Amino acid sequence: MTELNGGVCAPKGFIAGGIHCGIKASGKTQKKDLALIYSHSLCSAAAMFTKNKVKAASIIVSQENTADGKLRAIIANSGNANACTGQEGLVHAKRMAQLAADAFLISPSEVAVASTGVIGVPLNIGVIDANIEALKASLRNDAQGNDDALEAIMTTDTRKKEFAIEIDINGKPIRIGAIAKGSGMIHPNMEVPSHATMLAFITTDAAIIPSALNTALQRAVKYSFNMVTVDGDTSTNDMIVIMANGEAGNPPMTQESSGYDVFCAALDKVCAALAKMMARDGEGATKLVTVSVNGAGSEIAAQALAKSIASSSLVKTACFGADANWGRVLCAMGYAGADFDPQNTDVSFKSKIGEILVCEKGKTVSFSEETAKKILSEEEIEIIVNLKEGNGAAVVWGCDLSYDYVKINGDYRS
Amino acid sequence: MTELNGGVCAPKGFIAGGIHCGIKASGKTQKKDLALIYSHSLCSAAAMFTKNKVKAASIIVSQENTADGKLRAIIANSGNANACTGQEGLVHAKRMAQLAADAFLISPSEVAVASTGVIGVPLNIGVIDANIEALKASLRNDAQGNDDALEAIMTTDTRKKEFAIEIDINGKPIRIGAIAKGSGMIHPNMEVPSHATMLAFITTDAAIIPSALNTALQRAVKYSFNMVTVDGDTSTNDMIVIMANGEAGNPPMTQESSGYDVFCAALDKVCAALAKMMARDGEGATKLVTVSVNGAGSEIAAQALAKSIASSSLVKTACFGADANWGRVLCAMGYAGADFDPQNTDVSFKSKIGEILVCEKGKTVSFSEETAKKILSEEEIEIIVNLKEGNGAAVVWGCDLSYDYVKINGDYRS
Numbered sequence A, B: 001m002t003e004l005n006g007g008v009c010a011p012k013g014f015i016a017g018g019i020h021c022g023i024k025a026s027g028k029t030q031k032k033d034l035a036l037i038y039s040h041s042l043c044s045a046a047a048m049f050t051k052n053k054v055k056a057a058s059i060i061v062s063q064e065n066t067a068d069g070k071l072r073a074i075i076a077n078s079g080n081a082n083a084c085t086g087q088e089g090l091v092h093a094k095r096m097a098q099l100a101a102d103a104f105l106i107s108p109s110e111v112a113v114a115s116t117g118v119i120g121v122p123l124n125i126g127v128i129d130a131n132i133e134a135l136k137a138s139l140r141n142d143a144q145g146n147d148d149a150l151e152a153i154m155t156t157d158t159r160k161k162e163f164a165i166e167i168d169i170n171g172k173p174i175r176i177g178a179i180a181k182g183s184g185m186i187h188p189n190m191e192v193p194s195h196a197t198m199l200a201f202i203t204t205d206a207a208i209i210p211s212a213l214n215t216a217l218q219r220a221v222k223y224s225f226n227m228v229t230v231d232g233d234t235s236t237n238d239m240i241v242i243m244a245n246g247e248a249g250n251p252p253m254t255q256e257s258s259g260y261d262v263f264c265a266a267l268d269k270v271c272a273a274l275a276k277m278m279a280r281d282g283e284g285a286t287k288l289v290t291v292s293v294n295g296a297g298s299e300i301a302a303q304a305l306a307k308s309i310a311s312s313s314l315v316k317t318a319c320f321g322a323d324a325n326w327g328r329v330l331c332a333m334g335y336a337g338a339d340f341d342p343q344n345t346d347v348s349f350k351s352k353i354g355e356i357l358v359c360e361k362g363k364t365v366s367f368s369e370e371t372a373k374k375i376l377s378e379e380e381i382e383i384i385v386n387l388k389e390g391n392g393a394a395v396v397w398g399c400d401l402s403y404d405y406v407k408i409n410g411d412y413r414s
Helices: A057-066 A086-104 A125-137 A143-153 A210-222 A260-280 A299-311 A313-320 A326-334 A369-376 A403-410 B057-066 B086-104 B125-137 B143-152 B210-222 B260-280 B299-311 B313-320 B326-334 B369-376 B403-410
Strands: A014-019 A034-049 A070-080 A111-118 A161-169 A172-181 A199-204 A239-244 A288-296 A346-351 A354-360 A380-386 A392-399 B014-019 B034-049 B070-080 B111-118 B161-169 B172-181 B199-204 B239-244 B288-296 B346-351 B354-360 B380-386 B392-399
Touching: A014 A125, A014 A143, A034 A057, A034 A086, A034 A125, A034 A143, A034 A199, A034 A210, A057 A086, A057 A111, A057 A239, A070 A086, A070 A143, A070 A199, A070 A239, A086 A111, A086 A125, A111 A199, A111 A239, A143 A161, A143 A172, A143 A199, A161 A260, A172 A260, A199 A260, A210 A239, A210 A260, A260 A288, A260 A392, A288 A299, A288 A313, A299 A313, A299 A326, A299 A380, A299 A392, A313 A326, A313 A392, A313 B403, A326 A346, A326 A354, A326 A380, A346 A369, A354 A369, A403 B313, A403 B403, B014 B125, B014 B143, B034 B057, B034 B086, B034 B125, B034 B143, B034 B199, B034 B210, B057 B086, B057 B111, B057 B239, B070 B086, B070 B143, B070 B199, B070 B239, B086 B111, B086 B125, B111 B199, B111 B239, B143 B161, B143 B172, B161 B260, B172 B260, B199 B260, B210 B239, B210 B260, B260 B288, B260 B392, B288 B299, B288 B313, B299 B313, B299 B326, B299 B380, B299 B392, B313 B326, B313 B392, B326 B346, B326 B354, B326 B380, B346 B369, B354 B369
Parallel strands: A070 A111, A199 A239, A288 A380, B070 B111, B199 B239, B288 B380
Antiparallel strands: A014 A034, A034 A070, A034 A239, A161 A172, A172 A199, A288 A392, A346 A354, A346 A380, B014 B034, B034 B070, B034 B239, B161 B172, B172 B199, B288 B392, B346 B354, B346 B380
């Protein structure tokens, strides 16, 4: 696998772009708020959506439009979630698909629609209407086009999240590229579909049938986006879409194809890379907190325990304060609803400068608080739990809880 | 019902006290860290304990000692949770019961033991040993004794939580008094037993058989402590104990007694009062947030929805910022796992200065942001949800999420 630049424009046959159309308020800088990704040929497509019962209009429209496993384009806006906007919201989301379709003379059913931003405020569809030609004109097949699209889907994100790789399948170079946004309202809940104001758009020039693409996506999300937690809030707007246009020229892959596993592994890698970026960029986060649970009785137990640790406000604030308060780790495990033996639990803290055992068989061991503090003061830290019971393992990515989380969310709308 | 002063000392036949023995560090002020409540006669007793799988030593000992429904005393320390302290911790908890028993020439099985504080640090049992006589000497049958005991169980609490009432049962005055602590690690999970570093000690001079007392406690906790959430963390040390010494002289109550319902209603009131105090004193909280869900399909659905709203970090930070961001309320309902129709959901914000409808049938209504901000700027605010579907209702008490929560928990141990 080779890492590439260019994100969603790295695979052949895709163009992307983004502009400021006026959904986000125009200040000194005109922040981009409207993005489009387009494939020159019809794509196999798969998608996953939030499981929140309150679904944005874009979710409803995109569920319909991806149901047949075919897409050509994704249009997305930031600055407004178009959620809790009633019948009018649905009309607006459909209009977004129609505008993109008209611009390329394709069917609106070949367009996925995504929105992210404030809930409950009517979408200003007029500015999208007025700027669709400008959006089309912004499309490019290079890193700049990708970057413009990426900027246009960001809200409170402070870092750009993109990733692209090239793999070789039976002698054919195949590329997968992706962009994502998401830093608040992040808590994974997409067993079949869904997550947390996270959007991820993935492109590939692989030829692959929709059902195989769907299976690959489900699997990749399970071990990536579904293993991220920022604040426990599952959004109304989460969406992951993958489009495969076949321009690499490989024989169309099925789940039985010899290259399918390689493709799946590459997609796993793309999704995991973006998932980690999301956790690292959690609202107000000062550090990436990786929680690894090993030796659990089952994978399900390991996941429940790891998520409970990574989601605990008390663990997260301790990470912020670089406080080796491992008791909170055990406490969070205790209410995870999963079976484990506290008396047989080891806990270590780790970062690039070292690893320190702080709890052995459920009780304290003598350790240097100073060393522990140094380890936990790094920007990427790991909480490692070993239950010595079975083979169940899980890795969850989260972040600390800082003053800035409160600041960002105390008055998000203004 | 008449409200009284004196907390656990308000009912006849109880004495209480508290001292600084040295578990908490001695600074300029010697904070009290050891409390005792004692009844002159043997009590019917009932208790509920944390459901966290990681249980403090005090929980294990108190579960044993309350199993027969009989108690005479409660000994409690703050400053150390005596949790994750292994076999030694258990020895220490048993020693605490023994010391109290020796001081009064009673059986250690008549003593409940409670601890709250840091997890994973060995308890300094020596200072309890050395100060048991001083603790006994501090006991008084008045408001001062109650106050000393209350101070000695506080950790990050900023307010004293006590309540006492007198009721009349068939012509006999009967009193119920209580003290509680709890501000962080508060998330209710005591369906049969348990909560979140919350301790609540309740005394009554009613004569009541243990099984009837237990039923009354279960019911009272269900609609009070189990409806409080501060940070979603369920502690290793939660404990609620009620002792009924019969000194009021009423004929011993059973569930069939004519006065039992009155007693239950009074106990409900005591527990609800303390629960609200806990929410109001949530770590770093600047306001009490009451979430009322009405018209749900079932009580269980209403509770799940109300808890999800009150627990949402995004709702809590919006409350802190007095931001009428009702979309976050709907979003939190959407991932609660309970059935409801978003298209039929109304949301209002309320405080003593007024009430404002912000969402009708799942979408925004025109409202004055200025008025909404004023309403949400009060110290006690209410989020009211109406689902217009059935008779299911629930009230949950929570608080906002402020910078100070992060500050308090970023380095709790130092």
